[in-house]
Structure formats: structure tokens, C-alpha cells
Amino acid sequence: xxxxxxxxxxxxxxxxxxxxxxxxxxxxxxxxxxxxxxxxxxxxxxxxxxxxxxxxxxxxxxxxxxxxxxxxxxxxxxxxxx
Numbered sequence: 001x002x003x004x005x006x007x008x009x010x011x012x013x014x015x016x017x018x019x020x021x022x023x024x025x026x027x028x029x030x031x032x033x034x035x036x037x038x039x040x041x042x043x044x045x046x047x048x049x050x051x052x053x054x055x056x057x058x059x060x061x062x063x064x065x066x067x068x069x070x071x072x073x074x075x076x077x078x079x080x081x082x
Contacts, residue, residue: 011082016055020062027064034066035059037073042080051078 004022008015019035026033037059043051056073063072 016058020058023059023062027062033063035063035072039075039077040073041077041082043076043078045078051076 006015006019006022016037023033023035037055040053040055043053045051053073053076056069056076059072060067060069069076
């Protein structure tokens with residue numbers, strides 16, 4: 001098993017975007033790929049009270065919705081904190 005760790009020095013610098021593009025490229029080459037974001041914050045709350053996180057949804061989509069949200073990002077906070 002190989003791993004790739006994407007990191008950055010600030011919020012909103014493109015870590016999730018770059019990760020998603022790498023995941024999509026590897027999946028296009030028939031590689032088995034997963035994503036793990038240990039923590040996300042800053043949820044958008046729907047009218048029904050359901051929380052969603054843009055970074056989590058982006059990684060979930062990039063992996064072909066193969067893994068549940070709980071595995072992609074196990075710690076999710078509604079408040080926007082860094």
C-alpha cells in the first residue's frame with residue numbers, strides 16, 4: 001500500500017482541490033484510491049437541519065462515492081474553525 005500526504009500552510013489554498021484531482025487521475029488509470037481528511041469544519045446547514053461540508057463532498061465525489069462519509073472524514077464540526 002502506498003500513500004500520498006497533501007498538506008498546506010493555510011486554509012483555502014487548494015489542498016482538497018489538488019487531492020481530488022490526483023484521486024480522479026489515479027481512478028482514471030484504474031488505481032484503487034481512497035481519501036482521508038481527519039477533520040473538517042464549517043458546515044452548511046440545510047433547511048432540514050442536515051449538515052454538509054464542501055471538502056468532504058468533494059473528496060467523496062472524487063473517490064466515486066465508494067467510501068462512506070464517516071471513513072473519508074470521521075471528525076466533522078459545524079463551526080468554522082481552523
